[in-house]
Each structure stands twice: as structure tokens, then as C-alpha cells.
Amino acid sequence: MERTGAMKVAMDAMEAPRAFRILARTLVWPFKWVGIKGDPTLPPVTRALSALGPAYIKFGQVLSTRPDVVGTELAMQLRVLQDELPPFPRDRAIKTIEAELGKPLSELFSEFSEPVAAASIAQVHKAKSAQDGRDVAVKVLRPGIERAFRKDIDAFYFAAWMIEHLSPSSRRLHPQEVIAHFEGVVNGELDLRLESASASEFRANTQNDEGFSVPAIDWRMSARRVMTLEWVDGISASDTQKIDAAGHDREALGKRVLQMFLSHALRDGFFHADMHHGNLKIAPNGDIIALDFGIMGALDEYTRRVYAEILFGFIQQDYRRVAEVHFEAGYVPADQDVDAFARALRAVGDPIFGMDADHISMARLLSYLFEVTERFGMETRTELILLQRTMVVVEGVARSLDPRINIWEVAQPIVESYIKDNIGPKALARDLLSTARVLSRFGPRLPKLAEAMLTAQNNPTPAPAHYSAAKSALWLTVGGGIAAGFGALIALTFG
Known part of the structure; x- marks a missing residue:
């Protein structure tokens, strides 16, 4: 960071205190000449993060969606990290495809382009299927990406260990557990078979969502390091000038991005957890097209209700x-x-409601939120990391499309609809019915359970060990049926 000049730029953007700047520069400056040089044609922070490796690039992608935190200029510079990184040679991609799919390229694709987009994990080529002539997008993992990520993860584990030992107060944040969670996410992203499965599930969940679409996966030409899906045309969500020129309503698009994310998280419990500009395109008909399904978030029913x-x-x-x-x-x-x-x-909420979006300092708000978590001893919840991270990213994308968007007004109909269907009499009835279905598995065993109870009651000798279990199972089953009937009555009464 110091060698590329990124240290000063980053601290200026984050409005770091003067004392911290002096301390940081004093400690880091002697090591300036052993730092990674990076690509001198890139701006300082972009140059530093891209030189450090793929895990750091992921961090830069998040920051690129938040001009209200890092400043407009730095956010624009960091958008290069979304899909405009230096590609690896086409020949290397062809070798990977042939090795993974077990056939020469000519039998798979009649046309195969140079890279059209390159990010931290993989790059994309446009191709034409040799079987049916359809245009497809072929995603290929970068050579050696697993080793590069392993190096970054090891460094993060070491940093987390140091933080926990040097700063006892940080232990409530569970740094090492956070890194372990991140490692699990990354490992899933490095197997394109898992990404293909996520894309297929996400497409099935969202096929009826108006104004939102997910490309179809071609499983015949997908493997661990190669993923093939239908080609889609569209404008990058970051190119507001082209979006305006095409006549799309940016205010409506910003609203839809936020509502779709909330709908997927609450309704399905399965959401796109990497929704930065580079992974969203605007189709000619105005649909939002989601791409890159390597990082997906999942929430259980209880967490969704709490959220x-x-x-x-x-x-x-x-x-x-x-x-x-x-x-x-x-x-x-x-x-x-x-x-x-x-x-x-x-103190967090009221200023947001009483102020225009373009007057809110998200940097100060996030800083205060961190103070609140520390003051009240709140610990990091690893199951919420992806949700919280994605919320920050999606809000940033929505604000870039409509700087005056009011996230609470936009969120209200989605949240109210979920509350109505999932918290109240209907939800109680559904939960009781689900419980009854689980307990009904004891149905075929009910005669034997009843016989065991009657035999034990008529037998003066001590009941066998399994008697109490049989009795409990019987009453749970009967009780579950009664509860289910009561729940159905509530649903009919209040539905």
C-alpha cells in the first residue's frame, strides 16, 4: 500500500484521524521498498489491491459500490476490479477447457473469442456452441487461482490470530471464525460445478420475478474449472450514461435491485451475495440480469423472520x-x-429518515454502528456476514442508479408482505402443520406404541426402558395432530 501510494489515498478517502495517519506512515515507511510494485498504469489503490491478490480484489469490489464511504473518485477507480482486470492468454483457457471437458475445442465450440471480461477468480469468453449454434458465455478459472487464494487465506488467518492476541477487545468479533467463514465461501467459488448448481437453483427460484432474469446453465459443457451458460446482452449496471441513452428508468432500476435482493433473501432464503455492478447487466427490455453465482447466501427460516x-x-x-x-x-x-x-x-435510524440520501455520511454512520456493537458487547454472527455485506453492496448499487433513493420506503412493501405471510396466525398454522407432518412419520408405529403402553400399564412389573419413549412418541404424535387441527382453525378464522 505504501509503495504504490495507496496508503495516503485510502486514509484520505476514509477520513482517518491525523494521529493514526502519522503512526501508520511511520511504521510502514521503512518497508516501502520491499512492497509489491504492481501495475504502474493503474491508480494507487487499484494498483495495490490487484497486486496483492484475489482475496484483496474482493475487498476492493465491495468498496467500489460505496462512493458514499470512500468517495466518488476512488469508487470509480476501484470498479476496474469488477471485471476489467488483466486477462490470461486465450491458449491457456483452451487448454483448461479441453482438459476439463475431455474433448478438443473444435468439437465443443465452432467459435471461441478472446476474453471479454476478466475478474479476480475467472475470465469469460464468448463462444458459439458446435452442437446447436447458440451463443454462449464460457467462464474459465484462472490458472493457479487455488494456490493464490490459499496464500491470501493463510495470511488472513495469521493477521486474525495476531489481532486476537494483541487486542483482547477484538475477540468479540471472532476474527478467526470470520476468516474460516470466508474460506468456506471462497472454496465454493473455486469449484464451478457448485456455482452452476447455485445458478440453476437461483434461476428456478426467480423465474417468475418480473424484470429480473438469470441465464440458463449448459451442464453438458460445464465442469470443475469451466462453466458454460447462455449468452446475454446488456449494459453494465455501472454505465449510467449508456443506461440513460438507452432510455431506461434508473430510478425504477435502483428500486428493483434493492427489492429483488430483499425478496430473494426473505422469500427464498437464498440470495446472490456478490451483487456489485460487474455482476449486473441491464437487458434491452429493461430487465436486470444477474451474473456470477460463485458467492450465494442462505438463511434459515428463523433468521429470515428475525431479519x-x-x-x-x-x-x-x-x-x-x-x-x-x-x-x-x-x-x-x-x-x-x-x-x-x-x-x-x-441515533442510527432517525437521521436517515430525516435527511436526504445525498446528505447522509455512510462512513460516519458505519463508524457509529461499530461503536454501538462494541458498547453493547455484540459479537460477530458468521451466519449474517454475507447478508450484511450484500446489503451494503446492493444499497451502493441502488444509490449509484438513483442517488436519492430512500431504502426504507423501497423496502417497506417487501418486508410488510413477508411479515404478513410469515409472522402471525398464518405462520403459526403453517409451523404447526409442518410439526404434524414430522410427527406423522410415527403413524405406522402407532398400533405397536399403543399396545406397548397398554401392556405396560396392565403389567405390574417395572416398565421396560423403551416404554417411556413409546409413550412420549405416541402423545407427541396425537398432540401434533391436535395442534395441527387447531392451527388450521386459526388460519381459516384469520386468513
């Missing part, structure tokens, strides 16, 4: 309820003060 209640509480400015949900879910230690936490949340 929805928190969002709904902020929308309603009911900070007391937001605080209670945090305590109920165990996100805040039970020994903390609910009212004090509610007031801290109000």
Missing part, C-alpha cells in the same frame, strides 16, 4: 421492538439494557 422484524421495526421507527428482537435472537447479551440499546438504535 424481517428488525427491518420492519426500523421502517416503523419502532426502535424498542428492534432492540427487543436483538435480545430475543441473542444478538445482544442478556445483561445489557434494552432501553439504552433502543436509544442507540434511534
